[in-house]
Each structure stands twice: as C-alpha cells, then as structure tokens.
Amino acid sequence: MTKYIIRRLLYMIPVLLGVSLIIFLLFNVVSGDPTAVLLGKNATARQMADLREQLGLNKSMFLQYIDVVKSAFTFDFGYSWATKQEISQMIKQGSYPSICLSVPAFVISTIISLFISVFVAYYRGKGIDLFVRVVCIAGMSISALAYILFFQWFFAYKLGWFEISGFEEGFPAFVPYIALPAIIWIVLSIGPDVRFFRTVILDEIYQDYVRTARSKGLSEMTILLRHVLRNAMIPIITYVVIQIPSLILGALLLENFFSIPGLGGITLNALNSSDFPVMKAMAILSSVGYIVFGLISDILYTVADPRIKFK
Amino acid sequence: MKQNSLWKDAFFRLAKDKLALFSLVIVLIYFLVALLSSMGLLASTWSQEVGASNLPPSLEHLFGTDIFGRSVLQKVIRGTQVAMSVGVAASIIAIPIGVLLGAFAGYFGGWIDDFVTWLYTTFSSVPNIMLLISITLILGKGIFAVYIALGATSWVTLCRLIRGEVMKHKEREYVQAAGAIGGGHMRKLFRHILPNVSHIIIINTSMQFQIAIKSEVILSYLGLGVQGEPSWGTMIDDAKLELVRGVWWQLAGATVAMFFILLAFNILSDALRDALDPKLKGK
C-alpha cells in the first residue's frame, strides 16, 4: 500500500512535466507578445523592449520551460501581469469564497443525487423512474445561463429570499450570498449525477450477489441500501472525488454573475486580460489537484473494495 | 431466423424504443437542417433585415426579430449549422486520434501503453475549460480554432475507453484464434478487435457531440467562439442584455434549439448504450 502510494506520487512527476509542457507550449511558445498587456494603451516601443528583457522573454525556450516546471513544483507563480498582484496571494484569497460556494453545493448535490438515484433504482422501469430520468435529461439540456438569469431575477430580486450578489467572509455571513448560486449549482449537477449514479446502481442490481441477498429474504430497500449501494460506491467514489479539484476553480459563470470573489472570477478575469501567468497558475493548480485527487480516489477504492490490493 | 448482423440487430432494438427513435429522427432533422443551411438552401438570407428591430414572435416572424430586425428563426438555423459542424469536426479530429492511440496502447502494452497513458493523463489533468480557452485564445479565434480545441480535448475519453476495451478483447479467445490461424498483429487489431469495440466509438461520439455543442455555446458566449456568424452562444450572449428589456425570444430560440438537440442526443446515447453494449442487454 505504502509502496503503491509512493509509486503513484512518483508518477506525478512525469505527469506534471507533461502538464508543464502543454502549458509552456500554449502560453510561451504559441502565444504572442504580452508586453502590451502590461503597459497599457500608451506604451512606448522602448518600454516594450525593456519589459521583454525584464520578464525573461528573451531567454531561451528551454530556460523558459524550466521556469514553468519550477512553478509547477514550487507553486511559486510570480506576479500577475494585469494586476501586478502576487499570484499565490490571489489564489489564497480567492480559494476561500470558491470553497464556501463549491463545497456545500457539491456535498449537497451529491447527497441529493444519491437519494434520487436510489429512489429511482427502487422504482426502476416504472413511470416514476422514466419521469425522473426525463426531468434529469431535460434539466441538463438547458443552458446554465438561462438558470442563472432567471433564478437571480426571480428568487433574489422578486422574492427577495437571497442576496442578489456579493460575498462576506465568515460563517454564517456568507450563507445568504452563496445560497442561490449553490442552489443553481445543485440544479445543474443533479441531472448528470443522477444519470450516472442510476446507471451504476442498476449495473449492480443485476449481479448474482443481489439474487443471493434476495434469496436470504432481505427487503428490496435493504438490498439497495446495504448491498447494492456499497458496491456501487466504488465507481461513484471515483466519479465524485475526481470532480473535487474542479471545485477549487469554482464555477466561472456563477462566480461572475453573483460577484463572488473566487478563483473562477480570477480565471475569467485573467482570460479577459490575457493574464498568462495567472492562467498558467490556474491550469497548473487544477492539474495538480486532479492528479492528487486521482490518487486519493484510487486509495479510497481500497477502502470501498476489499478485492483491490495494491502492491 | 432473420439474417442479422449485430449492427442491424442493434438498430432493430433501437427502433423498438419509441423515444430513442424519435430522438434519432430529431438528430437527423438537425443534421439535415445544418446540411441545407451549409449548402445555402436554408437561412442563406439570415443577415438581411426582415422587419423592425426586436419584433416579438408572430406568424410572420415565428421566432421574432433581433436587434437589427433579422429573423431569429434564420439565425437559429444558421446556429444549428455551426453547432452541428462543431460536433462533426470535433469527432473527425478526436476519433482517429483516440481510436488509434487507444488501440495501440491497449494492444501492444509496454512502452507504447506507458506513453499513451502518460499522454492522456497529462491531457486530462489540465481542466478541459482551460485547455479550450487557451487553445482558442492562442489559435486566434474563429470556428477553426473551436474545431481544433474541441478535437484536442475530446480524444482523451475515447482513447481511455478504447484502450481499456482493447485490453479486454486482446485476451478473448477469438483474438487468440486469429493468432492461431496465423493472423498478424495488425489483422488481430484492426480486423478483429476494433470492429468489436466500435460501439464504444458510437456511444462516445454521441456523448462527445453534445459536449461539443455545449462547449461551443460557452466559448461563443465568452467571445472565443464563432466570429461573424450567428451561433447559439452569441445569441444567448445577446439575450443576456436584452432580457431585462423583455426581449426574450432570442434566448428562447437558441435555448429551445439547443434543448431539443441535447435532449435527443442524451436519450440517444442512453439508448445506443443499451442497444450496442451487450453487457446492458435486457436491462
């Protein structure tokens, strides 16, 4: 087990090198001259040349790649071009609101989806099952933007149940601010979640051991909750855990619309101002998150499934 | 007994599912609309004024008019062409890459597998949205960049699925049998294994297709997508501003158009999986 974890941790190195390579290719090689971003509309030619030198853009490609790699391993991303802020500081400040929004939304939506999936799995093939499936699929087929525009107008403005936009630090001060975006998040993710969970659960329901459980005289609900769900948890855990790194980024559009000062907003802002260091940092950050949580989900596998033993 | 191949069999199974058949028809209609539009037989006059600015839907203008008095219906149709072309182009790029890499990795194992695994782990580690945004940003916008960006992100899933499936099939006895009668690697891989995992391509494509459509909308919304042509994304972007003025039909047009194709693809990919994946037969 320890050996497996060490091996997986070591495997992060080539993947991180690869991620750095992609990011390097995208932002350092293919993309253009950043000096205009940094100097604004009244820049002089001289100033631009000086700045290129200062930013190390005249360095060899290899050295520039090494810089990207270095930042991937040290998390030292330098300073933003657009705002001159220290990026690690921006990330630190931005992650709190993002987490306040994404974690509760994610946890609640996962739990609700699980409940619904068990419920429809119990009534599989019946009208209610079909109904829930169609609602899920229909819900998935509407643009997220439509939800945001309508919910904000209706629930926050018309009914006044929630704050229209903004954010405050500290619990429970942030709750009225994140509640509505969180609800939209939940509405958006229940569809795909239920669809996936339901499939997984139904895959299990036709296994032989379920027949054994029935022949023991267990009730259908007990079978679902005790036997089936426990087995279905294995793919569900992967599905769920692998989503966690994307939570850090938050939801770009949601954060923007609700003025939540999270990482999603930072990313969108960086995109709009061609702020490459910030975009690089975000890409590296979420890649590392993805890799780490990939490992965690694999380790959780062993907890959920005694059959898997890592050597 | 009818003489059926598995494909025909699957089709008949699919045909029995009314909802799926209906979805298939919808998908085909969208393709037809897109095709007619690209040949200039439909909505070729989308850029012309047909009435006053922001007319609500009426018999004359079914979906109303936009800010310039252009027909929203025609824009929706034109947007359909863009959306479908994005799906098709992304598939054309993603399928060969995904299938070949996945097949070679799964079949040969060893360093090829190590390399391909590393490649797609790396690609899937960078969040899709970042990759999409960066690629379109860097390739300089426009529909071509969207094609490339979506192609570059959607081969990963296919590659991983094909690799896993090929690994499974490689051990099957029919492949061993092909080896025993003297078939070489390429024959085993392309003549025997690939046809047997091809349903994965179909199912995955139908899922990737809708992801492509959704991504195009988001990219266009962010201003990174299609330029100078109506797309559902730019229409929704327009609508964001018009909505408070009570101009809802542009949003409605794009949303409804998007809704039906996504709904159809969603149902269809479910049904395809049921029909093509023998594991799920009879459930």
Added chain:
Amino acid sequence: MTLPLLSVKNLVVEFRTGEGIVRAVNNISFDIPHGKTIGIVGESGSGKSVTSLAVMGLLQKPAAVIPQGEIFFNGVDLLKCNENEMRKIRGNQISMIFQEPMTSLNPVFKVGEQIAEAIRIHKNVSNKVAWEKAVHLMNLVGIPNPSASAHKYPHEMSGGQKQRVMIAMAISCDPKLLIADEPTTALDVTIQKQVLELLHKLQQDLNMSMMFITHDLGVIGDIADDVVVMYRSNVVEQNNAQEIFTKAIHPYTKGLLACRPKLGANPRRLLTVSDFMTEEGVEKTVPVERIQIFDKESEVIKTDHVLLEIQNLVTQFPIKGGLFGRTVDHFKAVDDVSFKIKKGQTLGLVGESGCGKTTLGRSILRLVEPSAGKIIYDGKDITHVQHEELRLLRKKMQIIFQDPYSSLNPRMTIADILMEPLNIHNEGGTKAQRYEMARALLEKVGLKASLMNRYPHEFSGGQRQRICIARALMLRPEFVICDESVSALDVSIQAQVLNLLLDLQQEFGLTYVFISHDLSVVNFIADEVGVMYAGKIIEMDKASNIYKSAKTEYTRALLSAIPKGETKQSLASLV
C-alpha cells in the same frame, strides 16, 4: 400418507420479451416430500432454473409472468403470498444456493457478516450471537479455522470454500427446503465431490428436503432420491432415482444416460440423445443396441512416427513487485514438462483448474512464449522460429478453444470466419473457391451450408463449437490442440462434438492434444493420458492403464471423484 413439503402443480412460467411471449416452463407438476432430495435434471434452457426461481418468488417481474399453476409449501400457496410474506419464507424456510459461488457472494462484505445477516433477518438475535452462529455454521460446512475465516472477504477464498459459505448461509435458519441450483458445476471435480457429500450429509443431519438442479445425470445419481427430468420446458419423466437409472422410459432420459462417457467402457463412439429421439422429440424406433459400439483400441491405425516432442518445457510468468514494478519472481505455470505424441494419436491432458494445462497447450502453439525447453515438431525445433516460419507453422498446428461464445468474432459472418485462415495464408484459389471450401467443411462438421452468411450469435453453443472446429481444419492441419473444447457444452451436445472430433481424426489423420478437467472425457477420447498437477505431468500412461491402475494418490482422488452415475445408496455407504 402425509402431504409433501413442496407441491408444484400445473406451473406455467412465461417471459415477455421484445420478440413476444416465451414459455419457459410448460405446465409442470412435481412433489418434494419431507426429508427427501429431488433431483431436477435437464440441459440449459430446459426450464429447471426458472422453476426454482418461481418457487423462491425471485422471478424478475414484470418480464416473468405465471399465468397458471400453484406452488404449495407446507400447505400455503406461495404464488398467492405477497412480497412481505415471501420474504419471511425466503432464506428462512426455503433457501437456495446458486451455481456461481464466485459472483453470488457480495464482494465487499466479510463472509461471516453475510452469513450472520441471514440469521439476523429471520431470528431475533444480537449481532454477536448471529456472528457466533455464523462461525459455528462455517465449522459445520467444513471451512478450516472458521473464526478466522469469517473475517475473510469472498475473494480471499477458493471456489469450493465460497460454495461452502453459500451453503452455510442457506442452512443458517434451518430451512425445511434447500434449493441447490447447479451447485457444483463451476467446481473442480474433486471439490464437486466434497460439496456433494457435504450437501448430502447436511440434508440427512438436518432432515431437510432438497431440490437439486443439475444438467448432469451423473451427479444427480449420487444424491437424489427422486429424479425429475425436464426437456424443453416440460417434465418428460419423473421417478425414483433407482428406476430412472435402471429403466428409463423416455428416450431423452435414455439418451442422457447413454451419452456420458463412462470410465469402465471405452467405446469407439458415444451414443447421443439424437440416437434415441428425433429433433421433434419422437422416439426413434431403431433399437439402441443396433448402433455399433466398438472398443476403439482394436481398430485405430497407429504409426510410430513421432509428430511432436516436448522436452523439459517451462513457461513462467513474471510476478511484479517493488517500487517500480520490477519482476521480483516468476510463477511457473508449466514446469519441466516432457512428452511425445505419435502421428494420428490423441494425448489427453487432465488436471484441475490452475494446473497449467491450458498454458501448456498455448505454449506448444507458441501463442504463449515458453521460457525454457524445446518443442520439436515433425523433427524440427520450433521453439524459437519467428515471422514467416511461424506463420507457416500455424497452417499445420491448430487449436480449438474452450468457450464457443468468445472464440468466434461476433462481428464476422461464418463465411468470413471460415475463409479468414485461407485469406491469411493466401491459399485456396479464388474467393469463390475459398467459399466453396468453407461451405464443404461446414457441412462436414454437421451444419447446413445455408448458414454461411449468419453471425455467430445466432448459433447455439454446440453449433458454435462445430464452427470453431471447422475453422481449425480449414488449413488442413496435422495437429490440433483441443483446449477444454467440450467443457462448456451440455452433456448430450458434448457427446456429439466428441464423436465429431473422432470422425474427423479418422478422416484427416489428425493428431490431437486433448486438454480437459474431465477424466472421463479424456479417458474416452485419448490414447494416452497425462495427469497434470501444479505445472508438472505427474503421471502418464495409456488411458486404460490410468483408469485401471493409477500410480499416484492424486490420480486416484480424481478418479474417485467422478460421479458414478449410480444411485445414492452407493454414496451413502461411502460417507
């Protein structure tokens, strides 16, 4: 006369499928008295499992419908019970064990927990008491070190042990009726014997009734008091076991009895069900005795030419470990094996699962690369030949696999499958000529030429195995390895295929290596038999000698485990 424990009356079960309504059980009736074992025998698809599921109330609704019939259990009609009432009966008064011990246990729960759960549902006891009872039951079913084993997960146990766990679970609430659905089919023959003995003993000790479902009359003879024979959804014959074995009435039963190779006799051909009745189920009037049965040793043409010689063959697989997945050790699947086969002869290789017999077969064909030793084919060392030479070799050496379902490419038509070897080796002339060759061979293996353009999934298991045989013979090989080629088939089909193999050997002068776990099959078909154990051939001799005077303990155990096809009185004396 007391009422029987279970009484099935005029039961009909139908399935609604996309193609229409399929009748799986057609108006059957039988009784199970208290304390007796009823064997239900029939081939796959005959409706025997559906019957048992109907008794348990486990049929998948709404696909399955019971339009007619009654199932009385202790005087209660189970078909009229609602789900709650059924649940109280299931696992408590009627319990069931299934064919596949590998998948029938929940992989994520400890086995002790799974047994205890059954106890907890029906008996109002604490967790602790239930667990202790579970350990006790595990002891009862003969699982070594039960208190430790109860903490194991299913994957940590062998197939036999898992089936014992299933049994422990089934008897945990002292049921009145135990339904065993092919409980030993997936097990090795020695384990099968132990499980049979265990079931028999438990049935006696606990005074249960048992419904024993199997496709193998041989097995049923060992255990059942009465036998119900099912054929195509109908009960065709039911009687007490003694009667069935000695004077079967229905031609199907007769066929079943006759088609199983017996260790004692060594006939040239096996009788099959089709010798006794027509496709339509009408008894054939030709007296069975008139079909010739030779002692094969008397007439087979033998040469002294050694076609294949294996010298000290070793095939090993690396065991990975360490931080970077280095190879830390090797597992020797085939360990220093040597033998010779003369042209036209059949070498049987017998052994239980995991003994290395399949790897040996594939090593000979170089489908798996051997690690050491030599393979000499027709005087030529082929251990290391490569590319073109290896390809040419493929024309001479062929293999027929075990699973007829997975060994045909489902996306190719039969014509494509059969012509492919010719295409690869560019033989057989034009496409039309190749097609003609394929057609001819298909007819030779007993299938109609009109089936050429069909896909594999449209065929039954036996038919598929014939196609596999045809494919193997397309290139006119001299040497064929049959790797468990009949193991997945029903007994009656198995006999047909064995006969076919013999006929083909005769006609084409083939040399076979016949690999099987079933000693009686090997004994029937092979001239010489090698017994494999842990990668080695521990005994090798003429088939008849092995049977008559086995030298090793293991071989003798194998022999004694073979169901005798006799009644249970004989078994009772053994216990």
Added chain:
Amino acid sequence: MKSLVLVLTGVLLLSVGCSKDRSFDERELHLISPEKIAGFDPIQISDMYSGNEAGKVYEGLFEFHPYKRPYELIPNLAAALPVVSADGLVYTFTLKKGVKFHDSPAFPDGKGKEFKSDDVIYSIKRLGDPKLQAKGWWLFDDKIAGLNEWRDKNSALEASNYAEEIEGLKKIDDYTVAIKLKRPYPQFLYALAMPQLFIVAKEAVDHFGKEFLNHPVGTGPFVLPVFEQTNRIVYTKNPTFREKFFPSEGEEGDDKLGLLADAGKKIPLVDKIIVDIIVESQPKWLGFQKAKADLLEIPKDNFDSAVVGGKELAPDLKAKGIRLFANAMLDVTFFAFNHDDPTFKANKKLRQAMSLAWDRAEANKLFYNSSAIEAQSVIPPGLGGYRKEFKNPYVKFDLEQAKKLLAEAGYPKGKGLPTITVQTRNETVARQIIEHFAKCQERIGIKVKVGMNTWPELINKVTKRQHQLYTMAWGADYPDAENFLGLLYCPNSSPGSNGSNYCNPDFDALFKTATVLQDSPERSSMYEKMNEMVAIENPWIFGFHRTKFYLSHAWLKNFKFMEFNHTQFQYLNVDLEVKKELSKKF
C-alpha cells in the same frame, strides 16, 4: 445521511432568514464598480475604475473642481496654482502645510508623517523608474529635464538610485518644488491631477515592497488599511485628514439644485464608503433597485426599463425617489482604418463611401437609445476646438453617394474588395455594433466580418499593426483637445496612440505648433482648423460622442456628473432621514 441533509438545509434557511438589515445610523456611501480593481499603486493605474478607487485614499497636487464647468483645475495638495517662468518651462509649486499621510506601520511609531516636497519628487521619479515600467510613463516621457536620462541610466543598474538628483526636479525647501520641463507642455498641470501622479510616501513603498499595491498609504480623505482581492472594498473616514472644506461655488444653477447645501462643511461628509464590484449588468441593476447601492451608472441594456421614451424616468422608479442624470461625455467612438494598408491609405473615396453607408441614426437608436451625438470629427463637444456648426459632409447616411464613391474608388458594388475584418473587444455590444456596421456596408456591396479580442489582444493587434479596421472609444484623460487630436498625429503612430497610423504633414505641422500653446482662443481656433481638416479626409469612420446615464437614490446628495471623477466621492453625502423614510418602499 438523511439527518445531515436536514441539518444543512436548516442552516441554509436559518441564515437566509437572518440576512442583515440595513443600518441607518452611519453615513455609509454604497457604490458599484463595474470592473475588477487591479490594485492601489498609482503609477500602474490605467483604467478609470482603479483610478476612482485610488482617488479615495490618495491625492494629487491638483484636482478638478467638483461643480464648476467647464472643468477647472484647483489646487489640492498644492497650496496654489504654480508660478510659471516666462519661457513656460519652469513651474514652481508651493505645497500645503500640515498634511499628514495615513497612519501606517510603514512609518516609525506608526504615525503618518507630514507631506513634503520630497514626496512630490519621489512620486514623479517613481513614475519614471525603469524597474517598475509604470503604465503612466507616457505622461512624462521626454517631458521633464533629466528624467529620461535618469531612467536610462538606472535601467542598467540593479536597483534604481533615487538619491541622485535630477535637473528638472528641484526641491527648494520642504514646501516648495520647482519642476523644469524640456519643452512647453501645456497639459502638464492636468497630468498632475491624474491618478498616476497621486503622491505616495517612500517609506510606505519601501516598507511594503511588492505588496505596496495592496497597502495604500496616502493623504486622502479615506483610509483602507489592506486591499484584498475581494469584490467589496470598505473605506473609512481618515481621522487625521486635514482641514478641507466643501466649496461654496459651482456652475450656475448648482445652488438651486441644492448641490451646494453643504458649502463650508468639513469634508469628507460620509463616514464610510462601501464599493461593491459587480461585473454583470443584471445583478448590478437588481442590486440598485433593492437599494444596495446609492448610485448606478445605467447599464445600457437596462436603459429601457429605467428611462421611458428616451427621456423620462420610469414611473415606478420615480415613485421611489430615484433621480436620473444624463450627461454628455468627453469621448469619441470610431472605426479606425489601418493606413499601413494600401487599400485604405491611398483610397480616400473608399473610406468616405464606407462612412456614408453607415446608418448612424439607426445605430444611435439601437445602441445608445438615440442619446449620443454623431461625431463629425475627433473632438467632442465641451472642449476647445469643437465647433457646433461644423458638419462633416461624409457623416451622413447616403447610400447613393456611397455607391458612387465606391465605384470611383475602384470597387464598383464592392467588386474586388476583400472581406474586411473589424477588430473589437469581446463584448456583446461591441460585437453588435460591428454586426450592424457590417449589415450597412453590405448594402453597398462591402463584406465586413467581426474579429473579437480581449482588450490586451486588441491593443496587441493595433500596436503591431495587424488589423484592417478596429473600433474603439477614446475617453479624455484631461480636458484638452490635444488628447484627441494626438490620436491622428503621425509621430504617435503605433505602438503609440495613433493606432490608424494616419499621417498628414499639414496636420502634423499644425499639431506641433498648437499643442505647445497654453489654452487660448488662438489655440482653440487652431484646434478647430485641425479638427475640420482631418474630418473630410476620413482617416476614421467617426462614430459618436456618447452620453452617460446615472441613477441615484433620493438620499444621495451632492452628486453631479464629472468626467474626471477620482476625487469626487469626498463631496458626496447621504441623507439618513430620507433614506430611512424611503427604505420602506424597497
């Protein structure tokens, strides 16, 4: 698990229920910033919104009078307007005494030090520091004697040497500074009122280092100890703020409007300013209507719901006491041809044809609710050089003439002309404007396509001359037409502000003479001449001078539209009584 959901839902509902009530005890000013704030380092400021925020904590030597129009420069940290030498090159400034920087750990014992002439010199040098690459450098590039030399010298050094004295920046005593210019620079004083020239303290810059941009230490009326990258900035009144009083004069009529009611009171008038950063227009609009903000720049798309018939405030808003402000802006929108491109450079008629084909009235209606003024040339009304009577013959909608000119240009019905891509920002309205433009051009047979860019990308394309046509709006940095005319001055060609790379020797010659003159009728007439001369050349397709609309709640006092509004907020006031009363309606 079920209970977990219950608890979570409970917490959610509970906290929603007890969302905070508004307080009516403190004078709080609630504002909205529609864009992210980059930081508080004055020299790096390049956008109006960051400038507005910096203006709450920092001050410059001068500011614009909050009420007088036309815009009048008044001393802020300077004690009076400077004394200018006869040659117009040496400016001598006297500074206010007793002005204290905010209390900050940057200073010994944490008490804010006094503002002196060293701080002025330091702040100007800092703008020229080559290590910092200030975005505002263009203001003083090649303007102050010795500053460029100092900059060049230091770019080779490890760290810039501030100790070195510069010829043009002379400290006479603690409260007197003399600045020597290289050549006449009439806009010099305007520059000193801009955020880039806000005065900073060396101690604070050294103490906070790279983090200086998040720790504004100024002399201004409000304090903000730390700026965090959140969407809410809260300023509190500066307790050590000097004695500064509300002006008693304004434009004619201001007193009638009640704008001067607070005359003579010590400013700032509010205790707290809360700025919410809201980018999307829907939440901005909804928030204002819920009284979450006191003042709102109307998002264009909400115009119809706020303003009926393009003039009157909607009755439901009026009922709540909301007021509407409409003011012409000092700006111009335009489509600039790239004169590097021979297609456009040599072909005046093509440019004119395109200008004539554009239906400006329709565009005005669609995008500006008919509130904008059609631009005849570069200079907006309100600046010297603008002549109301002047009409550009090519700024009208005349398809016939357009077609004629296009044919004369060598492209009859657009034949032979490639598709023209217009580069713009990736914003909805920007895209729609070009779509409309394209629709108009199609009528005479010219094909036009939209190219969307992020702001930096657009700048990049323009500075690298990789465009055919781009569209932009130019807002005044200071109230001098030079700021607009410079956009067509040949030496300013890319990467300078003349993104069209237009060159006209006559124009350039006039520009050279006029721009070194102080404001005078003579200069204005020269500006007029230039403005009209360039108009008929159509180096651009002139667009509009736009109008800005604000809504304010009744309790917001003293608000008057201001083009250069960095320092405006200290003059605003909140009437708590009115607020309390009206709040019932929300």
